[in-house]
């Protein structure tokens with residue numbers, strides 16, 4: 355797609371009568387390119403009620419483009435080595451794209467479907483050549499959930515045991531599903547260096563995790579934490595969200611309870627352990643089943659954080675860290691904002707709002723003031739429930755997902771119904787494969803062993819999938 359864009363730009367540059375409008379018009383003809391100025395939204399109050407196409411050559415719906423088979427794209431081959439120390443200063447090799455675990459809050463999981471694994475042999479080759487070229491002594495196997503990679507144990511073992519690496523190259527798995535993380539993987543990783551371990555149960559109770567479709571049981575989490583502590587780790591990080599749809603105080607307090615149990619597990623192996631629970635405020639995202647739902651106002655998030663902190667105080671070794679609730683409100687405005695938010699952001703900046711992502715500089719009143727000056731309100735963007743038939747500002751941008759699939763998932767969430775990963779079960783017809791003639795590229799026909807996905811995730815959680823049979827031929 356990049357080469358198609360550069361071709362268009364190249365042809366435009368060769369045209370002596372070129373102007374900006376002709377370039378934008380030509381780019382709109384490249385599949386997957388969105389040119390906002392060719393679309394004019396109409397608003398009534400807080401809602402978008404229409405969208406006018408200003409150029410008949412622009413598509414009514416801009417469809418995403420996606421790589422069908424990562425095996426055809428063994429890149430980057432020459433990762434740059436920075437001259438100064440940077441974050442993530444290591445070799446990065448992408449092991450797969452997409453994730454169909456189906457977490458309902460997760461935009462990445464929804465819009466990057468289906469799962470496309472890189473062949474394990476190609477991963478091994480990219481790691482070996484990358485280390486050779488860069489001199490790094492750490493490699494991150496990246497994806498949305500690296501422990502789900504079919505060949506994960508083999509790939510980790512290949513890197514750690516490669517005689518060319520002299521036992522000096524460590525592996526980090528930045529994104530771990532607790533139900534796919536095993537003692538064997540932990541044991542192999544720690545042979546070189548115990549890289550940080552972060553698990554993301556996201557919800558404090560099983561009920562909450564069914565709502566968000568993060569179908570990992572308490573036992574899955576405890577097994578993963580046990581695997582880590584038993585292999586020498588003394589610190590694990592857990593990620594949670596608060597302010598989720600249908601959340602009750604007991605779900606928030608469940609985070610402290612899970613943290614306490616994890617500390618107890620760690621103490622079976624070490625005298626001092628730290629379990630750090632990071633808590634972020636839920637922000638609904640476009641193209642997800644929760645795109646219609648409201649988020650908690652800062653005051654409510656703060657109340658829940660206080661509740662949690664007080665509960666966690668009783669457990670030595672359990673640390674609670676949290677994201678500033680006011681920042682969550684600003685993120686909510688940006689997450690589901692419409693075209694009018696551009697002017698709001700400019701006002702924030704003109705009124706001195708620089709470095710707003712730094713907590714010491716962040717100032718919510720700048721956002722509130724700018725919204726008010728534009729005749730808008732923060733509540734309309736953050737705490738307002740959207741109607742299911744309301745036009746959404748991103749309806750003309752498609753990741754292939756059928757709206758009725760997203761609505762069905764939203765209803766299932768409210769009813770606390772979980773659905774299994776379509777990588778290993780029948781298709782739910784979300785549209786991500788069928789709309790683009792794609793399919794999963796997964797080496798393993800079954801879920802990774804070691805957790806509830808591999809050992810009976812609880813089929814009773816799923817909803818019925820209708821199947822129709824028809825006779826063909828004789």
Ligand code: SF4
Nearest residue numbers: 776781782783784787
């Ligand atoms: S189309 Fe079916 S198999 Fe493909 S991602 Fe959607 S539910 Fe899964």
